[in-house]
Amino acid sequence: MNEGSDRLDELLRRRLQAAAAPPPAHVWPAVEDTLRKRKRRFLLWMFAAGTLSAAAILYLSALRPKAVAPQPEYPAPKQEQIAAAPPSVGRRSPADFASENRAVASPQPALGAEIRPARPLPDADAPLIAPAPEILPAAPLPPAPEIPAVEITAAPRNRSGSAAPLLPGSAIQAPAAAFRLPASPGQIPFTLPRKRKDPGSCYDFTGRPNVWFADVYAGPGLPSRRLTSPDPEFQDYSRLRRETESPSTAFSAGLRGSMLLNRHYLVRAGLHYDQFTEVFEYADPNYIEYTVKVRNELVGGVWQTITDTIGVDYGEHYQKTYNRYGMLDIPIMLGGEWRSGRTGFSVQAGASVNIFFWNRGAMLSPQGVPTDFDRDNPAFRARTGASLMGSVQWFWHLRPQWRVFVEPYFRRMLQPISPDGSPVLQQYSLHGVQLGITKILD
Amino acid sequence: MLCTAQQNTNWLLSILSETELIKGCLRGKAHCQRQLYELFAGKMYAVCLRYARNPSDAADILQEGFVKVFTKLNQFQFQGSFEGWMRKIMVHTALRAYQRQRFEFETSGYEHLPESPVDPDAVSALSEMELLALIGRLPEGYRMVFNLVAIEGFSHAEAAAMLGIQESTSRSQLTKARKWLSEQLEQMQKADAR
Numbered sequence: 001m002n003e004g005s006d007r008l009d010e011l012l013r014r015r016l017q018a019a020a021a022p023p024p025a026h027v028w029p030a031v032e033d034t035l036r037k038r039k040r041r042f043l044l045w046m047f048a049a050g051t052l053s054a055a056a057i058l059y060l061s062a063l064r065p066k067a068v069a070p071q072p073e074y075p076a077p078k079q080e081q082i083a084a085a086p087p088s089v090g091r092r093s094p095a096d097f098a099s100e101n102r103a104v105a106s107p108q109p110a111l112g113a114e115i116r117p118a119r120p121l122p123d124a125d126a127p128l129i130a131p132a133p134e135i136l137p138a139a140p141l142p143p144a145p146e147i148p149a150v151e152i153t154a155a156p157r158n159r160s161g162s163a164a165p166l167l168p169g170s171a172i173q174a175p176a177a178a179f180r181l182p183a184s185p186g187q188i189p190f191t192l193p194r195k196r197k198d199p200g201s202c203y204d205f206t207g208r209p210n211v212w213f214a215d216v217y218a219g220p221g222l223p224s225r226r227l228t229s230p231d232p233e234f235q236d237y238s239r240l241r242r243e244t245e246s247p248s249t250a251f252s253a254g255l256r257g258s259m260l261l262n263r264h265y266l267v268r269a270g271l272h273y274d275q276f277t278e279v280f281e282y283a284d285p286n287y288i289e290y291t292v293k294v295r296n297e298l299v300g301g302v303w304q305t306i307t308d309t310i311g312v313d314y315g316e317h318y319q320k321t322y323n324r325y326g327m328l329d330i331p332i333m334l335g336g337e338w339r340s341g342r343t344g345f346s347v348q349a350g351a352s353v354n355i356f357f358w359n360r361g362a363m364l365s366p367q368g369v370p371t372d373f374d375r376d377n378p379a380f381r382a383r384t385g386a387s388l389m390g391s392v393q394w395f396w397h398l399r400p401q402w403r404v405f406v407e408p409y410f411r412r413m414l415q416p417i418s419p420d421g422s423p424v425l426q427q428y429s430l431h432g433v434q435l436g437i438t439k440i441l442d
Numbered sequence: 443m444l445c446t447a448q449q450n451t452n453w454l455l456s457i458l459s460e461t462e463l464i465k466g467c468l469r470g471k472a473h474c475q476r477q478l479y480e481l482f483a484g485k486m487y488a489v490c491l492r493y494a495r496n497p498s499d500a501a502d503i504l505q506e507g508f509v510k511v512f513t514k515l516n517q518f519q520f521q522g523s524f525e526g527w528m529r530k531i532m533v534h535t536a537l538r539a540y541q542r543q544r545f546e547f548e549t550s551g552y553e554h555l556p557e558s559p560v561d562p563d564a565v566s567a568l569s570e571m572e573l574l575a576l577i578g579r580l581p582e583g584y585r586m587v588f589n590l591v592a593i594e595g596f597s598h599a600e601a602a603a604m605l606g607i608q609e610s611t612s613r614s615q616l617t618k619a620r621k622w623l624s625e626q627l628e629q630m631q632k633a634d635a636r
Contacts, residue, residue, distance in 0.1 A: 008620060009592040011565040012573065016593050019570040020484030021491055024501045028479055031508045035475070038513065285498060 026283040026318040033279065033320075040249065044220060051406055051433065058396055059343060202342050203400040203440050205263045212441040213258040215270070217407065221250035221432020223276035227424050228416075234423035237366050241424055244364055245323065250276035252409070252432055256331075266335040268348055272389075274411065274430055275326040280319070280362050282370050287317035319370050323361025325417075325428075329354050331389050342397040349390035352411070354383045359417075366423050380426070385415040395438065403438040460524055467515055475512055482525065483508070486532050491574045492589050493536035495582065507535040533594060537604055540586060565627065567634065576626060584619035587612050592619075 205211070225247055229238040256270030291311035296303050335348025360374035373379035391409035398404060409432060416425035463481070466474025487504050494500035510531050518527055568576070580588060590601040591612065602612040 008565070008624060012577075012623075013593050013595075015565065015568075015570060015573055016488070016492065016577070018485075019488040019574060021488045021571060021574060023483040023487040023504055024497070027483070027487075027501050027505050027508070028476070030505045031479065031512070032472070032475075034505070034509045035512055038509075039470075 024283075024285070025316055026281075029318070029320055030281070033281070037248075044222075047220065048433070051435075055394055055406055059394075202339060202344075202397050203442075205260070205339070208442065209261075209263040211260050213256075213260060214439045214441055215254075215256040215258065215268075215405075215436050217256070217405075217434040217436025218253035219251065219407075219432055219434040219436075221252055221274070221276070221409075221430055223247045223250045223278070224429040224431070225278070226427045226429075228427070229424050231423060234366065237364070237368075238424045240364055240368065244282050245278050245280050248277040248279050248322070250274065250430060250432060252430070252434060254331075254434075258438075260337060264336050264338065266333075266337055266346060266348055268331070268333040268335065268350070270331065272329045272331045272352060273326065274329070275324065276428075276430065278323040278325075278361070280321040280323050280370070282317075282319045282362075282364065284317040287315055289313040289315075289317075319362065321362040321370075321372075323359070323363065325359045326357070327354055327384055328356040329387065333389060333391075344395055346393045346395070347391075348393070349388075352387045352389050354385055354387070357382065357384050357417075380417040381415075381419055384413055384417050387411050387413045391434070401440040401442060403440070405434075405436050405438060407434040407436065408432070409434055461520065464515065464518065464520075464524065467512060479508060482528055485525065486528060488570070488574060489529055489532045490536060492577050492593065493533070493540065493586065494578075496578075499539065503532065503536045503539050506539070507532040510535060529594075533590070537586075540582075541606070568630070576623065579626070580619055580622060583615050584622060587615035588619035588623075591616050 203211075225245075227238050227241055229235050252272065252274045254270055254272040256268055256272075258266050258268040260266055289312070290309050291313070293308045293310045295306050295308070297306050298304075329352040331350060331352035333348040333350030335346050337346040338344050357380070358375070359380055360372075362370050362372045363379070365371040371377075371379075389409065389411045391407045393405050393407040395403040395405040411430040413428050416422075416427040418424065418426045460481070463474050463478045467478055483504065486507060487500060490500035490503040490507070491497065494503055507528075511528055514531070518524065565573070577585060577589070586605055587601055590596045590604065591598060596604070598609050598612040598616070602609040605612070607615075
């Protein structure tokens with residue numbers, strides 16, 4: 001490298017290192033849009049991963065066998081009192097049972113019975129006042145001798161843990177709930193109360209095989225568009241449309257009524273709303289804008305219209321429009337449901353009919369110029385027609401009659417939304433995830 | 443013509459320092475991203491213009507480069523110049539764009555032309571935009587090597603590795619580029635003298 005070359009390099013380096021040029025106006029919106037799309041994609045992935053993780057955790061926890069709850073310790077006084085009743089050898093007469101019953105039901109201890117302080121009830125769910133036990137007809141009792149009052153120190157507790165007001169005989173009545181007096185003499189008069197079913201468990205479909213459900217749902221989605229040009233002459237226009245319009249977000253929401261038949265078969269119908277957005281972005285680097293002044297002037301006694309071009313601006317024309325499409329449909333779907341404990345899944349498929357379609361935005365015309373479309377300047381059909389729909393729902397019972405669910409869905413429109421004779425046919429598919437809640441109507 | 447971004451620089455810096463802007467961008471603040479863009483877009487666009495075939499390609503490179511800058515900002519260690527780090531990203535983005543639409547280097551007989559001395563006034567008389575336009579008119583292969591070696595200061599070995607060419611080709615391309623530029627400057631000087 002000789003001296004001349006060095007000098008040229010140095011001169012140019014010094015000038016060019018610090019050089020700056022005004023960037024085109026469309027670059028920043030494009031950068032911003034790309035960043036927004038990346039962020040949205042990231043959030044969508046996070047949402048999907050979170051939903052799947054939560055579903056997996058709930059499913060695994062549903063599969064894990066539950067530890068058997070320890071049997072409550074039933075109060076002993078009953079047995080003790082019974083044991084303390086006057087012993088009878090061999091067959092006992094109905095009068096014996098009646099006196100036992102009286103001993104249990106009455107605050108007055110039976111004659112000769114050993115009175116002990118009642119233990120607190122271990123089972124808070126046990127009713128404080130039990131239904132009256134079956135009592136055999138009592139024989140007339142001899143008058144009870146006067147017995148000094150017994151102080152009962154351990155009182156039963158109600159559900160909230162506070163001491164329940166002691167009704168006369170309540171301390172003794174409560175344990176009686178655990179009893180059924182023997183139907184026939186000679187049997188041991190003691191049976192364990194049935195353990196109550198877990199209140200969080202599944203709805204009992206065995207008893208009611210045909211029930212109605214009501215669903216409310218909403219969730220994100222993604223539109224997928226297909227642009228086809230039947231006429232080869234419009235292939236370039238189709239390409240330009242693809243280049244200037246890009247799919248953005250979508251969401252769906254709906255209300256649905258379902259009939260469960262024979263515990264497994266589903267018929268679903270309701271109102272389903274889909275909305276999606278596309279971004280129309282157009283830049284014309286060789287844009288020329290003429291400012292024209294039109295004036296009427298009297299020339300030779302005749303009014304003439306004179307048009308003057310008073311300004312010409314050269315520059316870049318940039319336009320960005322969010323095109324929105326919304327559809328309200330009535331879907332009818334058939335499916336099946338399978339349950340395991342609190343969880344389960346259903347699969348359904350069917351068709352939907354569009355009842356309302358709105359759209360607004362901008363797109364390139366076949367002449368290559370951006371044109372707006374809306375209700376006043378329609379570019380699409382008034383209705384989108386029929387669609388095929390399918391979904392898989394995974395649900396979880398919060399309560400016997402309440403479910404939450406996650407439902408990935410797919411929808412394919414059977415017809416293009418473009419009217420007949422359009423140079424480019426625009427057809428959509430939609431997919432997404434719906435999150436919702438179900439009420440079992442009983 | 444100096445860009446408006448440069449005029450805005452002082453005003454922007456008076457609001458937020460460069461480090462604060464970067465930290466704001468790292469937190470995902472949209473207004474910081476916008477300010478950072480406005481602060482550097484002019485200079486980076488000039489870099490892109492030097493490498494791209496035309497202003498439209500330069501705009502694409504600028505867009506792609508800035509998306510990379512914002513998504514890889516967490517890799518900036520706050521050591522050294524942020525502008526230098528950004529410039530490096532733009533150069534790499536431009537090289538990738540060049541490799542995507544690469545075609546054979548033009549060849550011509552400039553090797554045998556005698557070197558003519560360059561008048562410093564010829565370079566000084568040109569505006570930045572005119573200089574950028576002059577560099578932009580360089581044949582594709584010459585322009586890439588000239589930008590990398592003469593302006594960015596990479597060695598021939600580095601430039602050759604980046605462009606996927608022989609080191610000797612890089613040297614040859616640079617010589618041709620210098621001669622072409624000298625000739626162009628000389629012609630412009632003569633035209634001005636007339």
